[in-house]
Amino acid sequence: MSDSVVKKDKVLSAIAISQENDKFKAVELRKQDGRFELLWAKSSEADDRQLDVFAARSGLSIEQAETDSNRIGIVGFNCAGVAFYRIWMPVVKEKELAAMVKLQTETRLPLRAEEVELAWRKGRTRDEEVAVTVAAAKRQRLQEFVEGVRSVKPAKILLDSEGIVEVWRRFFGGDAGSAAVVSIGARSTQVCLAEDGRLSNAAILDMGTEDFQEGLEDEQTEAAGGFAQDIRSVLELFGYAEPAELPVFVLSDGGIVVESIVSLLKSSGLDARIALPELKELTTPSEISAEEFYNYRVPVGLALIGVEERAEELNLFEHLYQPLEEEKKKHWLYSQKVVYAIAAVMLVVLVIVSYAIDVASPGAIEKRLKASSSDTDISMLVQRQKLLRTVASERANLLELLEYINSSAGRGILLDTLHFKKGQPVSISGQADNPDLLYKFQESLLTKKDIKNVEIQNASKDPKGDKFKFTVTFHYKNFTKKAIGT
Amino acid sequence: MLERLSQRDKRALKIFAICAIGVVVFIFGSKWLGHWVQARRSLAEVKAKVEAIGGDKGSVVASIVPVFEMPQKEETQKFLFRNRLNEQLKKAGINSKPLQVLPAGKVRKDGYGVLRLKCNAKCKFGQLLDFLAKLNENPYLVGVEELRIRCDAKNREDMEMDLTVSTFIK
Numbered sequence: 001m002s003d004s005v006v007k008k009d010k011v012l013s014a015i016a017i018s019q020e021n022d023k024f025k026a027v028e029l030r031k032q033d034g035r036f037e038l039l040w041a042k043s044s045e046a047d048d049r050q051l052d053v054f055a056a057r058s059g060l061s062i063e064q065a066e067t068d069s070n071r072i073g074i075v076g077f078n079c080a081g082v083a084f085y086r087i088w089m090p091v092v093k094e095k096e097l098a099a100m101v102k103l104q105t106e107t108r109l110p111l112r113a114e115e116v117e118l119a120w121r122k123g124r125t126r127d128e129e130v131a132v133t134v135a136a137a138k139r140q141r142l143q144e145f146v147e148g149v150r151s152v153k154p155a156k157i158l159l160d161s162e163g164i165v166e167v168w169r170r171f172f173g174g175d176a177g178s179a180a181v182v183s184i185g186a187r188s189t190q191v192c193l194a195e196d197g198r199l200s201n202a203a204i205l206d207m208g209t210e211d212f213q214e215g216l217e218d219e220q221t222e223a224a225g226g227f228a229q230d231i232r233s234v235l236e237l238f239g240y241a242e243p244a245e246l247p248v249f250v251l252s253d254g255g256i257v258v259e260s261i262v263s264l265l266k267s268s269g270l271d272a273r274i275a276l277p278e279l280k281e282l283t284t285p286s287e288i289s290a291e292e293f294y295n296y297r298v299p300v301g302l303a304l305i306g307v308e309e310r311a312e313e314l315n316l317f318e319h320l321y322q323p324l325e326e327e328k329k330k331h332w333l334y335s336q337k338v339v340y341a342i343a344a345v346m347l348v349v350l351v352i353v354s355y356a357i358d359v360a361s362p363g364a365i366e367k368r369l370k371a372s373s374s375d376t377d378i379s380m381l382v383q384r385q386k387l388l389r390t391v392a393s394e395r396a397n398l399l400e401l402l403e404y405i406n407s408s409a410g411r412g413i414l415l416d417t418l419h420f421k422k423g424q425p426v427s428i429s430g431q432a433d434n435p436d437l438l439y440k441f442q443e444s445l446l447t448k449k450d451i452k453n454v455e456i457q458n459a460s461k462d463p464k465g466d467k468f469k470f471t472v473t474f475h476y477k478n479f480t481k482k483a484i485g486t
Numbered sequence: 487m488l489e490r491l492s493q494r495d496k497r498a499l500k501i502f503a504i505c506a507i508g509v510v511v512f513i514f515g516s517k518w519l520g521h522w523v524q525a526r527r528s529l530a531e532v533k534a535k536v537e538a539i540g541g542d543k544g545s546v547v548a549s550i551v552p553v554f555e556m557p558q559k560e561e562t563q564k565f566l567f568r569n570r571l572n573e574q575l576k577k578a579g580i581n582s583k584p585l586q587v588l589p590a591g592k593v594r595k596d597g598y599g600v601l602r603l604k605c606n607a608k609c610k611f612g613q614l615l616d617f618l619a620k621l622n623e624n625p626y627l628v629g630v631e632e633l634r635i636r637c638d639a640k641n642r643e644d645m646e647m648d649l650t651v652s653t654f655i656k
Contacts, residue, residue, distance in 0.1 A: 358526050359521075359522075359525045361532070362525065362528040365529075365533075378539060381539035382538045387556070392550040395551065395628070395630075396629060399615065414642070415637065417635065417637070418633070421632040
C-alpha cells in the first residue's frame, strides 16, 4: 500500500513493550491454532527508568527475537504529539495518491515539511472517494525516541493507539463498526476512533483516573464536567458533529472509577458503554484477573498486531529506524559472508586459470617454434643470438665518446691527441688558455654519465708560449677497465 | 539415525569429516602442486629458449649490432673483414696505408678466436666521423680495439689516425 507501512511476516510469538507514566510494561503473546496465549507479563520497578535496563533486568529477549523467525519484538510509541488527519481523496493510482496525500497534509501542518514525518493508509471507499488516515509527528521527537529504543533492537515501533484499538477489537468485545475507544490511564486518557476495526484518529487528554479520585461521589465536579466536555470536543474533532451518534467504549477493569466515568459520560448525552475484558480466547500459564489484564492492555494490543495477519500499520518510523532483519535483506550482497564467498571463488578461478595457462603455454610455444624452424635451426639461432650479445658488449660507441669530449671542451681548449684502447683509460692531450678552463673541462667531463675518474695527469705551462699543456685520462663505460677474463 | 547421535558424537563426526577432506586435499594437492611446479619450470625453459633465439629483436643489442655474419675460418674471415673495412674507408674518403693483419690471439671461452686489423691513415675530422658512423654496418666487425688520433699542428682539420679493429674467427 503506502510506502509508510511495514509488511508483516508470519509470526507466532511477539514480545511488546509500552510505556505509561514512566513505567514500562511488557508481555509475550503467542498465537497457536487460532488461540492466543499470554506467556508472561512484566512491569518495571521504580528504578527501571531506562528501557534497556528494564529489558535486561526482566530477562526480556526482545533482541534475541531478531534471530528467531517465529518471534518478533515490538516497542510502543505514545501518541502524545502525533497529529491525525482524516482526508477524503479521489480514487487514483497508489503513486499519485501518495503524492496527493503528502501535498494535502503538508498544507495542514503547523511545521515545515522537512521537520515532520508522515504515515498514512487508505480506509473505506465512498462515492468514488477513499478515506485516508494520516499520522504526522515532529521528526526530532521520533528520532529521540528511536535513539532510546535502538539498544533493544525491536523489529517494529508501533503507535500505542493502534494497540488500544486492536486489544479492544479482540479482547474487549469490539467489532468492525465505527466507535470511539477510550483508554483511561492514571494521568492521561487516550481516545481512539476505530473504523472498520482499525485506528483512524486519536487524541490524548491530560486527565486520568487520579483526577477523578476526589469527585467520585459528586459527578458534577469541575474535573468531571471538563472531562465530558473534552470527550465531546474530541469526537467533534473526529468529524462527528453529533457525538451522541457514535458509541463510546471505555475500556474497563471492572472497577468503580471507570464505571463512574461511564455514568458521567452517559449523563452528558454520550452513548458511553463499559468494555470489560473477554478472555475466552486467551490462555495463560496461571489464572489472570480482568484487572491484571487491563493493566497490560496496551502491550497486549501491540503484541496482537505482531502475531495477527492484518492490514498494514501506520509506521511513522519508516525513514528513521530500520529493523535489523530488513537491513540484512536490503544489503545481503554486502554481507561479509557473500564477500568472502566471492573472494574465495575468484581465488579458486585465478588459481585454475593460472594453472591452465602454465600447463598449456610451453606446449603451445614449442609447437609454434617447431612449425617455424627445425631443431638444427633453433640451435643455430641460439648460438647466433649468444654471439650477437657478445659482440654488442664488445662494441664501444666511439662517436658518442667524441661527442662527449667535444661538448665538454669549451673555448680556450685545443685538443691535440686522443687515445682509446680497451683495458686502458682514455687519454686526451691538448692546450688550455688558463688552468680554470682546464678545471671546467674536467668538471664538464665528469657530468657525462658514461665517463668516470677524470684526472688531469700533466699540466704545465708551455715554455714557448702562454698556454698550458695538459693530459687528461678517464674511464669510458667498462671498455677501458682491465678485463677480468675472456 | 543422525537424530539419535549426541552433540558430542556429531562434533566428532564433523572433525573426522574435516580431517578426511584435509588428507584428500593434501594428497591430491601435493601431486597437483608438483605438476604445476614442473609446468612452470618447462615454461621458464621455453621462454629462455625463445629469448635466446631472438625474442629481444629491436632491443639494445639490435641497435648496436644491426648486421652480423657468423664467423668463418681464419683464412676466409680475414679477407672478408679486410675487404669490407677497406671499402668503408674508401667510402668515407680516407686513404689508408695497407691494412695490417695482426696475429690471432688466444681462443676465447666460447670457442672463437680474435683477429685484429690495424689501419694507419691521414684524414679530415669529418671523414673520421663519417667512417665511425658507418663502421657498425660491417657485418664482420666485433669492435674497435684501439683508436689514436693526432691533430696536425699547422692545420687542425687534418689528423693522423691509428685504428685497430677486431673480428671473430672460427
